[in-house]
Amino acid sequence: MSLSTLVPDIYKHLELLSDGTPLPISDEEIDETVEAVRACLLAWARPEKRNNNFTVRMSNVGKPDRQLWYEKRDESGRGTVDGATQIKFLYGHLLEEIVLMLVRMTEHTVTDEQKEVVVEGITGHMDCKIDGEVVDVKTASRFAFNKFRDGRLSEDDPFGYLGQLAAYESAEGTENGGFLVLNKESGELCMYVPDDLDKPNIKSKITNLLSALDLETKPDFCYAEVPDGKKGNMKLSKGCSWCSYKHDCYKDSNDGQGLRTFKYSNGLTYLTKVVAEPKVEEYL
Numbered sequence: 229m230s231l232s233t234l235v236p237d238i239y240k241h242l243e244l245l246s247d248g249t250p251l252p253i254s255d256e257e258i259d260e261t262v263e264a265v266r267a268c269l270l271a272w273a274r275p276e277k278r279n280n281n282f283t284v285r286m287s288n289v290g291k292p293d294r295q296l297w298y299e300k301r302d303e304s305g306r307g308t309v310d311g312a313t314q315i316k317f318l319y320g321h322l323l324e325e326i327v328l329m330l331v332r333m334t335e336h337t338v339t340d341e342q343k344e345v346v347v348e349g350i351t352g353h354m355d356c357k358i359d360g361e362v363v364d365v366k367t368a369s370r371f372a373f374n375k376f377r378d379g380r381l382s383e384d385d386p387f388g389y390l391g392q393l394a395a396y397e398s399a400e401g402t403e404n405g406g407f408l409v410l411n412k413e414s415g416e417l418c419m420y421v422p423d424d425l426d427k428p429n430i431k432s433k434i435t436n437l438l439s440a441l442d443l444e445t446k447p448d449f450c451y452a453e454v455p456d457g458k459k460g461n462m463k464l465s466k467g468c469s470w471c472s473y474k475h476d477c478y479k480d481s482n483d484g485q486g487l488r489t490f491k492y493s494n495g496l497t498y499l500t501k502v503v504a505e506p507k508v509e510e511y512l
Contacts, residue, residue, distance in 0.1 A: 229335055229336050229337070229359045230359065231358060231359060231361060231363070231404070231405075231406060231419055231421060232419070232421075234331065234334070234336055234358065234359075234408065234419050235408075235417045235418060235419050237334040237335070237336065238330045238331065238333075238334060238417060239417075241330075241333055241334060242330070251333055252333050253329065253332070253333045257329065257332050257333070258329075260329075261325055261326070261328075261329040264325045264328075265322055265325050268318075268321045268322055268325060269318075269322075271321075272314075272317065272318050272321065282299060282300040282302075284296070284350055284434070284437065284438065284441075285350065285351065285352055286345070286347075286350055286351065286352020286353070286354075286392055286395050286396070287352060287392065288388065289350055289352075289388065289391055289392065289395055289430070289433070289434060289437070290385070290387070290388020290389060290390055290391020290392045290393075290394070290395070290428070290433075291386070291387065291388035291391070292386070292388070292447075292450035292451075292467075293436070293437055293440045293441070293447035293448075293450075294446055294447040294448065294449060294450050294477065295386075295450055295471055295473065296437065296441060297440060297441055297446055297447055298473035298476060298477065299473070300441050302472075302473070319367075319412075320367045320412075323367045323410055323412070324355070324365040324366075324367060324410075327365050327367075327408060327410050327417070328341070328356065328365060331358060331408070336358055336359055337358065337359055337360075338356050338357070338358055339356065339357045339358075339360075340354065340356055340357045340400075341355065341356045342354070342355070342356075343356075345395075345396055345399035345400065346399060347395045347398050347399045347430060347431070347434065348430075348431055348434045348435070350395065350434060352392070352395065352396070354396040354399075354400075357400070357402075357405075358408070360402070361402055361404050361405040361406070362393065362396045362397050362400055362402055362405035363405055363406060363407070363408050364389065364392065364393055364396070364405075364406075364407050364408075365407075365408050365409075365410075366389070366407055366408070366409045366410070367409070367410045367412050368409050368410070368411060368412065369411075369412060369413065370411060370413045370414065373409055373410075373411040373412075373413075373414075373416065373418065376407055376409045376418055376420040377409070377416075377418040377420065379420065379422070381407075381420065381422065381426070382422065382426040384451075384465070384466055384467050385467070386450070386451075386466075386467035386468075386470060386471065389407065390422060390426060390427050390428065391427075391428050391430060391433060393405060393406070393407070393422070393427065394427040394428055394429075394430040394433075395430045395434075397427075398430050398431065403424065404421060405421070406419060406420050406421035406422060407419070407420045407422075449468075449477070450467060450468060450471075451464075451465040451467045451468050452465065453465065453500050453501070456497065456499060456506075457504075459503055459504035460501070460503030460504065461499055461501060461502055461503055461504060461506070462499065462500045462501040463497050463498055463499050463500060464478070464487070464497075464498040464500060468498075469496075469497075469498055474487060474498060475487055478498075478500055481500040481501065482499070482500065482501060482502060487499065487500060488502055488510060489510065489511040489512075490506045490508050490509070490510050490511060491508055491509045491510075491511050492506075492508055493508075496511060
């Protein structure tokens with residue numbers, strides 16, 4: 229079996245429901261999914277007490293060096309997760325278990341779920357292997373889903389998903405894995421297998437990252453600023469806009485004023501350089 233046929237094979241089986249044909253899912257497979265969902269709920273509702281000391285993990289090793297440099301020095305509590313985000317984490321985990329159930333009803337093989345792996349002393353748990361290749365199961369907004377579907381993740385990967393995948397593959401000695409992604413808005417699935425050139429050399433990245441985190445000098449900016457319109461204004465890229473540390477990172481922008489935030493019709497925009505005052509409300 230090939231990962232390239234995974235999504236079409238899932239869709240083909242789901243089409244059976246249209247005429248009332250039962251899906252090829254055994255009672256045992258349904259029970260396994262129910263138990264996996266129960267485990268997700270328990271882990272979410274009764275989390276282990278977290279060690280607040282910063283550590284490099286598989287889940288963050290792919291993030292930009294500068295972001296992790298700030299995270300290591302964060303004593304402000306900006307890493308606190310709000311209620312709405314906690315809910316998103318919950319249904320994301322639950323939907324990922326449902327997606328794996330859909331994979332199991334096909335002829336594709338799921339193995340090594342939540343297997344612990346280690347690379348250069350960094351530990352993590354991969355989602356699974358499908359047909360012998362590492363696969364990270366994701367749920368995504370329409371915007372994020374399109375990056376996977378269109379093969380544009382390497383252009384904007386603020387959460388470091390490509391580095392995370394490269395780390396799992398390095399530990400397992402495989403190289404043709406990817407991301408099985410569910411669009412939470414439309415129900416659409418895609419299977420994205422990135423090119424080798426889009427994935428970092430993870431061992432070199434870890435070595436360079438650990439060195440950079442120990443320096444007092446900040447690493448280079450994660451993403452370049454981008455133009456906002458045609459009058460000379462500059463703004464944060466999408467990757468930086470979501471970051472908790474953007475105001476610290478760009479405190480010297482706008483001649484020392486720091487970021488200026490404006491309420492555009494499509495949301496908040498963070499300007500690093502204002503040449504022409506936007507004709508919208510400034511968010512103070």
